Amino acid sequence: MRLHNYFRSSASFRVRIALHLKGLPYDYVPVHLVKGEQKSAAFGALTAEHLVPVLELDDGRRLTQSMAIIEYLDETHPQPGLLPADAGGRARVRALAQVIACEVHPLNNLRVLKYLVHQLQADEAAKMAWYRHWVRLGLEAYEAHLAEQPGRFSHGDAPTLADCCLVPQIFNAQRFDCDLAGLTRIMGVFDACMALEAFQQAQPSACPDAA
Template identity: 80%
Template structure:
């Protein structure tokens, strides 16, 4: 498999975590979003969306959208499971994952931040305030969900799809100097995840295209 991704892309990071948790080998293909490589014909020929991550399977089929990719990996390589066997557990894991993937990330991804700056002429201070506001709001919701059903990871005693989403969001929140105080369960889950080799291997600093 080939994974077209960018070290700083949180959506790409989610997929790298899933691949590492499942012990699946893949070829790392870097697409530098900040340099606009996702808009180049070489990449748009692979996906009309022009977004990462893009997972190209061994048979040449291409999958897009991180959540869909992870669920595909979970269905085709069931162990370790990232979605639970019981319907209520799956719903909770998906709900936690979607707090990040549907509530926080769409408002703060690189395209949105660039639009704020270049089209709406928002200054860096206001842009960062925008970012921090939506991160904080979403993580407070995440914290409340964890408080209602405490566990080592986001749901239970093993990482799930929710943790694949949470960890990259915390990385980005730290990069933007977001306020992460008062989120004890969320941060405890993050720290538990980062003790695992799979999460360490997937983190941005471990990527071949990493730039400090």
């Protein structure tokens, strides 16, 4: 498999975590978002969205959208499972993952921030206020969900799809100096995840294009 991704991309980071949790080898293909490499015609031939990640399978098929990629990996390589066995548990994990992937991340990804600056003329302070507002709002909701069903990880005592989404968001929150005060359950889950080799191997600083 070949993973077209960018080391600081949250969506790419999610997929790398899943691949490492499952012990699946892949070729790392860097796409530098800040340099605009995702806008090239060559990359556009891989995905109409011009977004990372893209996972090329051994048979030539290409998968896009991080959540769909992770669920594909979970269905085709069931162990260790990233979704619970019970329907209620699967719904909870998907909901937690979507708090990050559907509520927080879309408002704060690179192209949105660039639009704020270049098209809407937001200055740096306004851009960062926007970013931190949406991160904090989403993480407070996530924290409240964790209080309903405590566990070592987001759901129970093993990492799931939800943790694949949460950890990259915390990395970005720390990078942009977001307020994480009082999010004790989230940070406990984050620490539990980062104690695992799979999360360490997937983090941005471990990527070949991080230098």
